[in-house]
Amino acid sequence: MIPLLDTLGIPPLAGLCTYDEACRPGYSVDETVALLKRYNYVKTSLNEFFATHIAHTPEWEVKCGFSLHLWLEAEHSALLRKRVTEMREPPHYLDTVPDERLQAFFAELIRSHTTLELLVGVYAVVKPAMIAALKQHLDRANPLIDHPTSRQLRVILGEEEEMVAWGRQAIAALTRTPEDVQVANAWEKHLSWYLATAGGIAGDQPAPESLPPTPRSDGSPYQADWIPQRDQRFVDPFNHAAKIDEYYQDETLPPDERVCALLYKRLREIDVPEWMGPIIARTRGKAWEYYHDMSRQLWDEARHAMMGSVGLYAKGVPFYRYPIDIKSSCSLNRDYEPIEAHIILWGIEQSLMPRETGKRWEWEIATAANDVLSTRFQDYDWADEVLHAQIGRKWLLPHFENRNALLAAWEELMKRWNTSLDELAVLSEQKEWWPDFIAEVRQHQGTELAERY
Incomplete structure (x- = not known):
């Protein structure tokens, strides 16, 4: 039996955890690096997603949200990339696809057709899954041995939760009719199947038993619409009469x-x-x-x-x-x-x-x-x-x-x-x-x- 330690009443181990919690081995370096690479792929893919859709998404408030979240994805990716480079992993291969099934998911996500589908795909599917993966990682990681990773993931988790809170309100605002509800539910179900097939964000979830939905992607590069759009509130958008x-x-x-x-x-x-x-x-x-x-x-x-x-x-x-x-x-x-x-x-x-x-x-x-x-x-x-x-x-x-x-x-x-x-x-x-x-x-x-x- 491990004896009770006298810590003079001071929180031990710099306040990170108890001695019992520090005795849990947690993830190995290789396991952690593999997970961080998956998280990084999600972040870089979402950065591209937001950059692709900002211009032709008409609602000003959504443009604002996407602008912030695009930058946060870039910030998070930078944090994750730095951490991987600290974990004896050269060459790092941080810009390669870690899982073709994840790539297939993002090929579907980027093909969202409407603002409602864009919002549902990000804030009802991929980000809640990311939050679940980060919480699982923090629960399983040793809080002392891999404190640098845990600290970064807590920063990312907090901002993920803020992004989802905004996104859910935006989805509610744009879900105005029974037809909207049907579209949102169908697209959430469609994307959830592809993400589940990839094992979720961490790659450890069971595969879906249902048959695959018909993909929107045919394997060719996505052809984006770069022409900017603004919603019906904006008037006479080509007017430059005021100097x-x-x-x-x-x-x-x-x-x-x-x-x-x-x-x-x-x-x-x-x-x-x-x-x-x-x-x-x-x-x-x-x-x-x-x-x-x-x-x-x-x-x-x-x-x-x-x-x-x-x-x-x-x-x-x-x-x-x-x-x-x-x-x-x-x-x-x-x-x-x-x-x-x-x-x-x-x-x-x-x-x-x-x-x-x-x-x-x-x-x-x-x-x-x-x-x-x-x-x-x-x-x-x-x-x-x-x-x-x-x-x-x-x-x-x-x-x-x-x-x-x-x-x-x-x-x-x-x-x-x-x-x-x-x-x-x-x-x-x-x-x-x-x-x-x-x-x-x-x-x-x-x-x-x-x-x-």
Whole structure:
């Protein structure tokens, strides 16, 4: 019998577990590595899934959720990859398929047809299965021997649970009719069969006894729809009548109007995740660090657009009331190769770096207007954009002889892109709307002031 230890009343083993719990052998290194590789494959596949579907998923709130979750998948993959490299496993083979049956599951998942199916596949099938696998791993692993892995898995588990909570609410919101219920149930059953055939996330679950459903995949590469879509709330999406970039720079305009132009500029960044998703999904064979960096930038751009929506909310205007131009993402996704779209994005970021005309100036405009919330938005937007310019240089410069060659490529692409934008502009009557927008903002502010006093 093992004697009772005197630990002076202090939690033993750094508080990780009891001595009895530490006596459980848990997974071996090889078993742990095999599981981490499966988890990593799920994470990289979901990152590709979100990048593939962000543009053509019309609901703004789903675009926002997918943008965040795409970045979290990239973060989780980076954690898992780092841990595997610490566990004497060279070569690591982290970008190979660990199980063809898992690959078959993701070939079905990426072929989800509607937003409801997209949500059901991720948040009712694969993520609950991931949560179950992570909990099982944490229960079976030795909490002392493999604390570094357990710590990472707890971080991932917490964020998985947050993602599923959001996803379940989104599914409920889009399940409006008996037909929706039928579609959701059928797709959940379809995907669950393929995941069960793979043994679940960990590969240790029993195979289903039922007959296989007819697959949507025929084994050929998935042909994605890259054309951006927005839901019915968004009006006149090809309208660029309001000269937003001129308004915030115009020192003759009142400070509050210049700030409103900055807020709308932030909101307009809804198009950047729409064109970055296809860049990420269509660019193959890069080191994972590339997808991690680009996923972070995509999420930042989505955050900036959300800042704009919050800023308009604070001023009493729903973000979808007035046109938000879609021409940029539409033209880039339709007519440009991924590296071309990335070069255009990088060039825009570079143009925002000069002290006198760039992000610092935008922050100064908001500060001078005494708009505290907008100042905070610009403060963080400025910090993010410095990072984004660095990301662009990091991944684009190796394709060119020097920075001047990259700049020359950007200038040529901008000429072509401006023509593309002009071609799409004819899809709108270009009706002026800015005066109505400003009037609504000021009416709301006047009402708020009257109610306050």
